[in-house]
Amino acid sequence: AQSVTQPDIHITVSEGASLELRCNYSYGATPYLFWYVQSPGQGLQLLLKYFSGDTLVQGIKGFEAEFKRSQSSFNLRKPSVHWSDAAEYFCAVGALYGNKLVFGAGTILRVKS
């Protein structure tokens, strides 16, 4: 069965510090991987996605993620966090020509000044 695990429910980082949000997936075929951000009461905004090619992908807002097949991981990183990055982040997995995404439970990021 497809599943996504985000081990950290909450993470707090200082503004200007680096960030890494963890994501582990279980998927029977070649995964199509996504990271989304959601501000309170809002919909989902796509940060980046990966299907093939370079395992380090760049996204919007200065985020990047690295796909590691051997670890079944797709961790999200940002070198310097801004207060406006405070939000909830979701990792998701699907199939390239599939019809649904399976989401993790999310990680809430708090940024302290």
Added chain:
Amino acid sequence: DTGVSQDPRHKITKRGQNVTFRCDPISEHNRLYWYRQTLGQGPEFLTYFQNEAQLEKSRLLSDRFSAERPKGSFSTLEIQRTEQGDSAMYLCASSTQGPPQGYFGPGTRLTVL
């Protein structure tokens, strides 16, 4: 491209009442998805349309739920005899092929009293 829109953004209803939500996808997108997101969880797949055909329904979609996409454009999601457990954010998404990716609507927040 005006994005995916949903109406209403918020709905408060009493237990036992019926509610209907509307989703307008991006005009050239033939796939339309409904997801439900409860507090503290990631979105969960409910159902999916290819044009006007409803091709897949999750077991989460009880017989009190019905979704339509009559002309392959906008879609409605109706919940009959609402229960407090139906309180959630209902998200709509669309795509041309494959999973929803970046085209999620802002969601409809349902509160059942």
